[in-house]
Amino acid sequence: MYPGSFDPITNGHLDIIRRGCTLFDHITIGVLNNEQKSPLFTVAERIEMIQAVVAPLAETTRTTIEVDSFEGLLVDFAKRKRANCIVRGLRAVSDYEYELQMAQMNRHMQPDIETVFLMSADTYSFVSSRLVKEICFLGRSVQPFVPPIVEARLQAKFGRQPRS
């Protein structure tokens, strides 16, 4: 289970999914339905973008990838999906404290599901969905940080024509 907000998916997320494919037979990407937090993209839009960018992986790996959304507790969703492992990406030390707290809490609630941390490539260690949205909103290209389809969707959200 690779859970997150994915608002939107970035090259950093994609890097973690690629790494996950070398370790797992099946990955469920769990998109948090957090409409109350006013995400930029709807769950349907986020799922569509993820499906588009993970599709090429199906041709290069034997791992099957499923994308689904969830509400409520992650461990309950993971249990429903029969996942035995939660994958989270670690970019920098600053991620660690929050991730440790979540992993310990999830372990407390569901001891049979292990959390595994994968380190993103250092190229993506500073990439986050939040910064990508801000940079795009303020008019700079986010092309190095997100797949092309995501950049196009961001441009469209902010009412700009895609670059040729």
Ligand code: PNS
């Ligand atoms: O991409 P994000 O926003 O860092 O992902 C956070 C996510 C979705 C993994 C986390 O917020 C989550 O698991 N939310 C579901 C609610 C839940 O289970 N909360 C208790 C966590 S200990």
